[in-house]
Every structure is written in C-alpha cells, then in structure tokens.
Amino acid sequence: MTGYAQARSEQNGWSLRVSLRSVNHRFLDLRVRIPEGFEALELRMRQLVRERVHRGHVDLTLHVEVSRSAGLLIDRKLAAGYLRAIEELRQEFNLAPEPHLGALLRLPGVVASPAAGPLPATIEDQELEQLGAQVSACLEEALRRLDQMRQEEGRSLARDMSALVKSIGDETARLEIISEQSRPAYAERLNVRLQELLGILPIDPVRVAQEAAMLAERADVSEELARLRSHVDQFDRLIREAGEIGKKLDFLLQEMQREANTLLSKTPGLGQEGLAMTELGLQIKADIEKLREQVQNVE
Numbered sequence: 085m086t087g088y089a090q091a092r093s094e095q096n097g098w099s100l101r102v103s104l105r106s107v108n109h110r111f112l113d114l115r116v117r118i119p120e121g122f123e124a125l126e127l128r129m130r131q132l133v134r135e136r137v138h139r140g141h142v143d144l145t146l147h148v149e150v151s152r153s154a155g156l157l158i159d160r161k162l163a164a165g166y167l168r169a170i171e172e173l174r175q176e177f178n179l180a181p182e183p184h185l186g187a188l189l190r191l192p193g194v195v196a197s198p199a200a201g202p203l204p205a206t207i208e209d210q211e212l213e214q215l216g217a218q219v220s221a222c223l224e225e226a227l228r229r230l231d232q233m234r235q236e237e238g239r240s241l242a243r244d245m246s247a248l249v250k251s252i253g254d255e256t257a258r259l260e261i262i263s264e265q266s267r268p269a270y271a272e273r274l275n276v277r278l279q280e281l282l283g284i285l286p287i288d289p290v291r292v293a294q295e296a297a298m299l300a301e302r303a304d305v306s307e308e309l310a311r312l313r314s315h316v317d318q319f320d321r322l323i324r325e326a327g328e329i330g331k332k333l334d335f336l337l338q339e340m341q342r343e344a345n346t347l348l349s350k351t352p353g354l355g356q357e358g359l360a361m362t363e364l365g366l367q368i369k370a371d372i373e374k375l376r377e378q379v380q381n382v383e
Contacts, residue, residue: 089229093222101147102226106140118146266357312343330382
C-alpha cells in the first residue's frame, strides 16, 4: 500500500530525520539508506520496519546531523589519534614542548561546529548506542504516521473492493437463474435437433431422455456457481477483518478465477441462455481482475 511519512528528533547533540516511502508490491522489499559510519544501526532499523510492514516496496532513509542547538562535539577517538602521532614525532625528533590543548582542538575534525552540522569521523561506542535508541524512537514515530496514512487509504480501498465483490455476487445470482431456466430448454432443443436429423425414423423416448440428461449434466454449472458464491462470501468477510489478509485474498481470487473459467467452458451450445451466461461469466472475470489489482495493495 502506498504511503509516505517522516519524523524528526533532536537530542543528545544529534539531529535526525527518518523518511519512509512505500509503494505496492506482493512481498516486502526494504531498501535502507543511512550515512557512512552508522551501518551498525541498520539491522535494528530493518527489524522495526518488518514488525510493522509486511508487503510493499519500502524506502527507508536516515539523515543524521550534529544538532545546531548542541554544544561543541569533540571527537575523542580522533583527538587521541592526533595525540599519539604528536607524541611519536616528539620522541623521534627529541622535541621538548608538550602538546598544546588549544592547538589540538584546532586540528581538522576534532571539534564539530554546531553551526555547520558535520558528522565526526568516528563515534564512541557509548554514544553510538545512545544514538541507536534515538534512531529507533524516531523510526517508530515515522512508522506510526505511515500506518495512519495507509489506514486511510485502506478504508477507501475496502469500499472499492466491496463494490466489486457485490457486483460479482449479483452476477452470480443472475447466472443461477439463467442456469435453471436453460435446463428444460436445452433438453427440448436436443429433442428437436434429433427429430430433424433422423426424420421419420422412430426414436426411443427413454433413450432420448437419457442422452439429454447426460448432456445437460455436462453443461450443468450449479457446482461452479455454488463455489463461486462461497468464495465471494468469504472475500466479503475478509475485507471487513483486521490483520494480514492480503495472501488469503490472493488465494480466493485464484479460486474464483478457476470457477469462472470452468463455467465459461460449459456455456457454448446453450443457445440464447448460453450467450447470456457467457456475457456474465466474462464480466465476472473482468471484475476478478480488477480485484487482483486492488489486492496487491493489501497486507
């Protein structure tokens, strides 16, 4: 189901923005984009999305900046590296002066300016853990907003599917009436045709009745119509339920399509009633196809 949501968070010196975009797909296809250096957060982010979203192409994007409202952010690992390098040079060249703190803080990357908001080259493990909790909370808020948007679309989608299911139910009811009407007419047409072919030759009425019954049974679509109506009723109940129903609806539509195909294979040779049944059967197949397109949006 399509949707878009975004959430922001600013705390602990970090400014986050999480964006979620989903479009229709039969299965879950999750793509995650995060800044370099934050790969350790990806697994948890994927898990949170899978707990809430089960179908669709989903794009998840994480933007991270140093908070503009935060104080100076010092990259301690980078500063320690500079200090080690300075100490090695001091000992190698036998230099007396000790490193000056002010000079150290002016080295590239040691201090992040809150005005510019660049990311530090390295992040302490404890700080990354705190950031992970902040990212999770921000992502959960984005998922909640995405759910709200998808629920609104879902209500509209349910109305459209209900109309299509009702149409299939009405067409099935009309087919049941025409099917009943076609039985005696079919037997009568068979008898007339035999009289035309055999002319004055005597015909055993019992034998004619047997043959007519056999052919009428082959053309009988009552079982297909009964199963089709059952599938329609199940589909209508499912779209009123909560939970993961997309795959169940897919299965029901496959069964409905099978019954419609079998029904159409039996209608040729039934005269005017057969033409009417074929027309209704084709309309049912068209409505089923529309439902198949709609169900791709349903989890």
